Amino acid sequence: NAGVTQTPKFQVLKTGQSMTLQCAQDMNHNSMYWYRQDPGMGLRLIYYSASEGTTDKGEVPNGYNVSRLNKREFSLRLESAAPSQTSVYFCASSERDRGGGQPQHFGDGTRLSIL
Amino acid sequence: GESVGLHLPTLSVQEGDNSIINCAYSNSASDYFIWYKQESGKGPQFIIDIRSNMDKRQGQRVTVLLNKTVKHLSLQIAATQPGDSAVYFCAENARGAGSYQLTFGKGTKLSVIP
Numbered sequence: 550n551a552g553v554t555q556t557p558k559f560q561v562l563k564t565g566q567s568m569t570l571q572c573a574q575d576m577n578h579n580s581m582y583w584y585r586q587d588p589g590m591g592l593r594l595i596y597y598s599a600s601e602g603t604t605d606k607g608e609v610p611n612g613y614n615v616s617r618l619n620k621r622e623f624s625l626r627l628e629s630a631a632p633s634q635t636s637v638y639f640c641a642s643s644e645r646d647r648g649g650g651q652p653q654h655f656g657d658g659t660r661l662s663i664l
Numbered sequence: 665g666e667s668v669g670l671h672l673p674t675l676s677v678q679e680g681d682n683s684i685i686n687c688a689y690s691n692s693a694s695d696y697f698i699w700y701k702q703e704s705g706k707g708p709q710f711i712i713d714i715r716s717n718m719d720k721r722q723g724q725r726v727t728v729l730l731n732k733t734v735k736h737l738s739l740q741i742a743a744t745q746p747g748d749s750a751v752y753f754c755a756e757n758a759r760g761a762g763s764y765q766l767t768f769g770k771g772t773k774l775s776v777i778p
Contacts, residue, residue, distance in 0.1 A: 553707070591753065591768035592708070639707050649715065650696030650757035653766060655707035 551575055553656035555640050561662045562630045570625040570659050572640030579645040581623035582607075582653060583615060585636040592639065598623055600645070630663045637661070676775045683741040685772050687754035690735060694756040694767075699728060699739045702771070703750045711739070711752075741774075749776045 556571045579600045584592040594607030598617040614626045637660050641653040677683045695716035700708035714721045714728045721728050727740040737754055753771035
């Protein structure tokens with residue numbers, strides 16, 4: 550049982566390049582999330598998918614797009630990378646929230662540097 | 665806006681002692697709280713959660729206390745071990761907001777002195 554798996558673990562891009570971060574979970578969770586973590590700041594939500602077939606913007610969606618490929622997989626795409634997108638990106642998943650809140654379970658992150 | 669915060673950015677404890685990590689929250693609508701542990705180079709790891717209908721919840725070597733009167737949350741780690749060295753942060757979820765609206769604190773770094 551791997552939990553949440555993210556690929557790649559590290560990536561260096563040049564400004565203007567594009568790339569897709571992959572995420573897969575094997576916990577049969579309905580909801581999936583993408584966060585970025587920057588020094589001195591808490592995790593900030595980029596996009597989320599409450600259930601298969603739906604996606605919504607979070608706190609900091611600009612410059613990103615997402616695809617919920619199926620129940621297991623949720624990808625994050627940078628169309629034209631900018632230095633401000635240098636960060637550590639985390640994917641998470643959770644059970645369906647029935648109104649009381651659910652813990653999110655995280656992958657080990659993708660460390661992305663934009664030159 | 666309202667946000668989750670932490671009293672202490674760093675905490676050093678002797679191996680074997682108990683650790684207490686604190687978190688203040690300001691959103692009175694929050695009714696679900698989670699503690700995470702994040703080791704260097706790893707993702708946040710779920711430790712324990714608590715709902716607002718409880719004051720205390722215990723796990724293995726950890727206890728979370730919730731004081732709704734003063735909007736305060738704490739994580740107690742018993743018999744702290746070197747493997748407990750990490751950043752700990754709390755997260756809160758407002759009532760009915762949906763799990764996607766977790767608000768995360770910045771974290772407290774716990775260093776265990778052998």
